[in-house]
Amino acid sequence: MSKDILIVTTENIPGQQYEVIGEVFGLTTQSKNVFKNIGASLKNVVGGEIKAYTKMLDKSREIAIDRLRSEAEKVGGDAVVMMRFDSGSIGSDMQSVAAYGTAVKFVDNQN
Template sequence: MLVSTTEHIGKEYEVIGEVFGMTTQSRNIGSNLAAGIKNIFGGEIKGYTQMMEDARDESVQRLKENAKKMGADAVVMMRFDSGSIGNDMQSVAAYGTAVKYVDERISD
């Protein structure tokens, strides 16, 4: 299924409606320890970065599954939103507009 951050995808479509995919991930103890050390010395916290990448990928997969359930062919204008829940969890939402391609064949 096509997921695009743009509105124009080279095909005519009709809007079905808004669609979301969400996930919440928690940090593991190793990431928390590394974060504490990196907080002192600085640098990337690779465990957190990986957690965010995994959350992003999972939210897009769920977005596609939900769009498919709606009968969509594609999702346009996809965006991400994220936020912290407490100190150890991160929530990521992928959202956009589910669309269905318009049949461009001319009937006789």
């Protein structure tokens, strides 16, 4: 089992001192099947939330965070600070999601 990697959107973690390791990313690209795309197109005519795409983006964020956590672990990190998301469309039916931040290693300040 992989170790628990703390992920925060803040620059500082209260009560922790750390050294910066470097930038880490978690990426995924997802697509809905043709039937869900047809349903989304029909929903586009009448308006409202397209739940299939919302669900896809939710799942994409989870995958991106899992991959970010794995990348931080690979470089010896204990946490990721300043985590952010970025997303964009690829073509008309694919969505790419990136989670990124700075991997850090906790340091012991006791002398």
